[in-house]
Amino acid sequence: MIQFTNVSKIYSNGARALVDINLKIDNGEFVFLVGPSGAGKSTLIRLLFREEVPTRGQVLINGKNLLRMKEREVPHLRRNIGVVFQDFRLLPSKTVFENISFALEVIGVGKNEVKNRTRSALDLVGLASKENVFPNELSGGEQQRVSVARAIVNNPALLVADEPTGNLDPDTAWGIMDLLYNINKRGTTVVMATHARDIVDQMQKRVVAIEDGKIVRDDQRGGYGYVD
Ligand code: ADP
Ligand code: ADP
Numbered sequence: 001m002i003q004f005t006n007v008s009k010i011y012s013n014g015a016r017a018l019v020d021i022n023l024k025i026d027n028g029e030f031v032f033l034v035g036p037s038g039a040g041k042s043t044l045i046r047l048l049f050r051e052e053v054p055t056r057g058q059v060l061i062n063g064k065n066l067l068r069m070k071e072r073e074v075p076h077l078r079r080n081i082g083v084v085f086q087d088f089r090l091l092p093s094k095t096v097f098e099n100i101s102f103a104l105e106v107i108g109v110g111k112n113e114v115k116n117r118t119r120s121a122l123d124l125v126g127l128a129s130k131e132n133v134f135p136n137e138l139s140g141g142e143q144q145r146v147s148v149a150r151a152i153v154n155n156p157a158l159l160v161a162d163e164p165t166g167n168l169d170p171d172t173a174w175g176i177m178d179l180l181y182n183i184n185k186r187g188t189t190v191v192m193a194t195h196a197r198d199i200v201d202q203m204q205k206r207v208v209a210i211e212d213g214k215i216v217r218d219d220q221r222g223g224y225g226y227v228d
Helices: 041-048 071-079 096-105 111-124 140-152 170-185 197-203
Strands: 002-010 016-025 030-034 056-061 081-085 158-162 189-193 206-211 214-219
Touching: 002 041, 016 041, 016 214, 030 041, 030 170, 030 197, 041 056, 041 158, 041 189, 071 081, 081 140, 096 111, 096 140, 111 140, 140 158, 140 170, 158 170, 170 189, 170 197
Parallel strands: 030 189, 030 206, 081 158, 158 189
Antiparallel strands: 002 016, 002 056, 206 214
């Protein structure tokens, strides 16, 4: 489903974030991206949902070349990719329900279906009772659950997450990992950049390690493998 072929990303300030990356990720995989700060993990994640485009090489998602994709096709791509960030990025003036339903309304889903799908996403993340609350009334872990619900409400084939547990204490982090694990079990591909050693070591999923913009390790079932 995801194929990077000789992908390089050089930012306009000259930073060589990714250098000649070749990577293939199949449907349904769970992949951790690990590596030191500045290695290129976020850049790789941002290429996946076309927040950035590669300087060289080709990023294919389900056969679609993201570089050649027209601007008007980008919303359609994004609809099929859920994104979770370290800092949640919820809209502060919208309720929990609205933060999630928004993603459906913008694509023209009917009112009743919006309600049903939003509620079922909220059920999945265990926040059914909080639908009318505003983000700042929630704990960090709850806010991240809302952002996971928002990411999956469209039933995306791919969920990408950039340090989703980076702002959470270990117990809360495991709650989020539980959600991602179950979302992956239902068939969604998950790609997650992380520094959470314990999580990577315990889950024994595919681990792609990046250093200085290059893939230095790709283990089918691996551990964190860094001292940092
Ligand atoms: P990581 O997520 O592993 O910390 P990043 O992908 O954020 O790595 O960064 C890789 C390199 O690219 C770093 O040298 C970083 O400073 C640089 N970089 C990242 N984003 C930008 C940007 N928007 N503009 C310029 N340089 C960037
Ligand atoms: P993360 O901790 O998720 O890896 P970073 O700290 O690398 O994120 O980057 C945080 C934000 O700052 C990103 O949105 C990235 O685009 C931007 N950024 C990172 N490095 C640079 C840089 N050298 N120049 C400009 N923007 C940067």
